[in-house]
Amino acid sequence: xxxxxNKGNAPAKKPKKRMSRRERERRRALVLSILTGGAVxxxxxxxxxxxxTYARAEDRLRPPGAIEEKEFLAACIKxxxxxxxxxxxxxxxxxxxxxxxxxxPHIIARDQACDFSCxxxxxxxxxxxxxxxxxxxxxxxxxxxxxxxxxPDTCLARQGLGFKGTARGDDFPGLHRxxxxxxxxxxxxxDHPYDLELCDLCxxxxxxxxxxxxxxMSDDPNDxxxxxxxxxxxxxxxxxEMICPVDPPSIEIIPRKKYGEA
Amino acid sequence: MNLYVESLRQMFGAEPRKPGKEDYTEEARxxxxxxxxxxxxxERRRMIAEELAHKKESFAWRKWRWPTIIFVNLLFxxxxxxxxxLVEGALTASRVIGFHFADLNSSLQVxxxxxxxxxxxxxxxxxxxxxxxxxxxxxxCAWTCPYHLLSExxxxxxxxxxxxxxxxxxxxxxxxxxxxxxxxxxLAFVTGYTVFEWISPVGITSRALIYGTLAGMIWVGVLLLIxxxxxxxxxxxYMCPIxxxxxxxxxxxxTTVHYDLSKCLHEGECRKVCLxxxxxxxxxxxxxxxxxxxxxxxxxxxxxxxxxxxxxxxxxxxxxxDKLL
Numbered sequence: 001x002x003x004x005x006n007k008g009n010a011p012a013k014k015p016k017k018r019m020s021r022r023e024r025e026r027r028r029a030l031v032l033s034i035l036t037g038g039a040v041x042x043x044x045x046x047x048x049x050x051x052x053t054y055a056r057a058e059d060r061l062r063p064p065g066a067i068e069e070k071e072f073l074a075a076c077i078k079x080x081x082x083x084x085x086x087x088x089x090x091x092x093x094x095x096x097x098x099x100x101x102x103x104x105p106h107i108i109a110r111d112q113a114c115d116f117s118c119x120x121x122x123x124x125x126x127x128x129x130x131x132x133x134x135x136x137x138x139x140x141x142x143x144x145x146x147x148x149x150x151x152p153d154t155c156l157a158r159q160g161l162g163f164k165g166t167a168r169g170d171d172f173p174g175l176h177r178x179x180x181x182x183x184x185x186x187x188x189x190x191d192h193p194y195d196l197e198l199c200d201l202c203x204x205x206x207x208x209x210x211x212x213x214x215x216x217m218s219d220d221p222n223d224x225x226x227x228x229x230x231x232x233x234x235x236x237x238x239x240x241e242m243i244c245p246v247d248p249p250s251i252e253i254i255p256r257k258k259y260g261e262a
Numbered sequence: 263m264n265l266y267v268e269s270l271r272q273m274f275g276a277e278p279r280k281p282g283k284e285d286y287t288e289e290a291r292x293x294x295x296x297x298x299x300x301x302x303x304x305e306r307r308r309m310i311a312e313e314l315a316h317k318k319e320s321f322a323w324r325k326w327r328w329p330t331i332i333f334v335n336l337l338f339x340x341x342x343x344x345x346x347x348l349v350e351g352a353l354t355a356s357r358v359i360g361f362h363f364a365d366l367n368s369s370l371q372v373x374x375x376x377x378x379x380x381x382x383x384x385x386x387x388x389x390x391x392x393x394x395x396x397x398x399x400x401x402x403c404a405w406t407c408p409y410h411l412l413s414e415x416x417x418x419x420x421x422x423x424x425x426x427x428x429x430x431x432x433x434x435x436x437x438x439x440x441x442x443x444x445x446x447x448x449l450a451f452v453t454g455y456t457v458f459e460w461i462s463p464v465g466i467t468s469r470a471l472i473y474g475t476l477a478g479m480i481w482v483g484v485l486l487l488i489x490x491x492x493x494x495x496x497x498x499x500y501m502c503p504i505x506x507x508x509x510x511x512x513x514x515x516x517t518t519v520h521y522d523l524s525k526c527l528h529e530g531e532c533r534k535v536c537l538x539x540x541x542x543x544x545x546x547x548x549x550x551x552x553x554x555x556x557x558x559x560x561x562x563x564x565x566x567x568x569x570x571x572x573x574x575x576x577x578x579x580x581x582x583x584d585k586l587l
Binding site: 036045094 | 342351352354356357362364368372376378382386432441445446449453457459466469473475480481488500501
């Protein structure tokens with residue numbers, strides 16, 4: 001636009017036009033702010049979906065001492081200090097897909113169970129917020145879930161079968177502390193082959209006294225078959241699920257399940 | 263006009279206020295008058311022209327600041343992966359050589375959602391509050407936050423793209439951050455979930471670095487794309503509640519960027535590079551009500567303005583340090 005054309009317009013019109021442009025910009029900024037701010041809040045609320053559907057309390061095995069699931073998600077500050085102190089690195093943090101559970105720790109027992117190699121409950125001691133309750137200090141007091149014989153038909157002991165070899169194959173990276181091998185340091189399960197007349201791995205490697213035992217399946221003394229029986233001492237650490245040589249495992253942890261509960 | 267109240271107003275999203283006549287100190291008024299003499303104006307024009315002819319981008323502070331961000335975040339990574347236990351945890355909460363540290367905003371969200379506060383968390387939060395109070399509040403953003411660094415690099419790219427017309431630069435209303443701050447606080451309290459934590463790019467980036475939880479980086483990537491093509495510094499400037507939490511702390515911090523009116527040429531190089539240019543409104547001609555002013559609450563102490571200022575009108579200052587030494 002030439003200067004002369006500008007002059008042609010009344011001077012009164014010029015500031016008015018500038019005002020309206022500013023006004024337009026302001027309005028656009030406001031609309032964009034509401035849209036983007038709304039989108040951020042909307043995404044925030046979308047975090048509900050996972051914890052209501054596929055990442056519920058019964059879907060995630062929480063570390064020892066975890067308080068009630070909803071409170072746990074609230075209290076956890078998502079820092080992973082529990083992850084860092086675990087000697088067998090059993091605890092992993094959930095990623096973005098867990099919604100409100102993003103950054104919250106859990107255990108995938110089949111990959112790496114908590115075997116209390118730390119002797120105390122280090123993860124509880126590490127937790128800065130009490131999401132892992134400081135009210136317990138012994139492994140026997142923990143209740144993460146309950147071991148359940150989910151696939152009894154595949155259980156080797158129930159078929160009277162023994163087991164020879166490495167429990168989870170030679171490439172399995174999972175760790176376990178075998179006190180008879182090394183009191184202080186966990187070793188790879190793949191480095192510890194077995195030769196058992198009757199498979200009793202879940203009982204043999206359970207870190208909690210009297211939490212699981214094998215019982216004969218009949219009164220017949222020639223019947224070799226035995227069945228694992230989980231007691232109220234079970235803390236749900238998942239060691240039995242990890243060591244079970246059958247794939248998929250015959251015994252599994254049901255997170256948050258209490259003994260005697262249906 | 264109370265400068266502290268004004269800095270809080272700006273932090274909440276209000277436009278900087280033009281000072282009234284009565285707001286100026288005698289000294290400032292005289293300085294402005296002096297600067298307005300024709301000789302001084304000509305002199306300033308000459309100095310600006312000369313300076314622009316020899317303009318060179320300075321990295322005087324960034325060469326310290328960028329490595330600081332990388333170093334701090336690397337400390338977390340190294341502590342975990344090599345088990346040296348210097349800084350255990352993530353940016354949301356950690357133990358530094360055994361001492362509890364807790365990010366103020368994460369701590370706030372957790373406390374609102376959980377409605378309890380363990381002594382460990384109180385200690386960690388207080389420690390961090392004192393620490394960042396000492397060094398400037400939002401200096402957390404500029405000197406520690408890993409997202410800030412990514413965003414800063416994306417911003418450099420954004421500026422180049424915008425020059426070529428390949429990127430837009432939409433403005434938002436800064437009040438949106440205040441609204442989000444309240445909304446997320448209320449949501450945490452009402453729902454009992456730490457709603458903000460799951461989308462916090464700071465926590466996500468920190469955990470991705472330390473624990474390799476990379477899925478959340480998709481969201482961070484989306485934010486960076488928005489910043490690259492549409493809205494410059496979208497998250498840090500307009501959205502982040504964490505920045506606001508630290509701005510509260512920074513509003514009373516002794517460590518500030520200090521403005522010297524007598525040295526200023528009012529050319530606005532500082533405002534061009536600033537993440538929060540409203541805090542530098544006083545560098546506009548005739549706006550400073552005092553000859554010496556500490557920059558307000560929202561300032562991240564990133565020192566980009568100090569680097570950009572050709573006359574040294576902006577410097578770091580620690581209040582009381584001169585008396586101590």
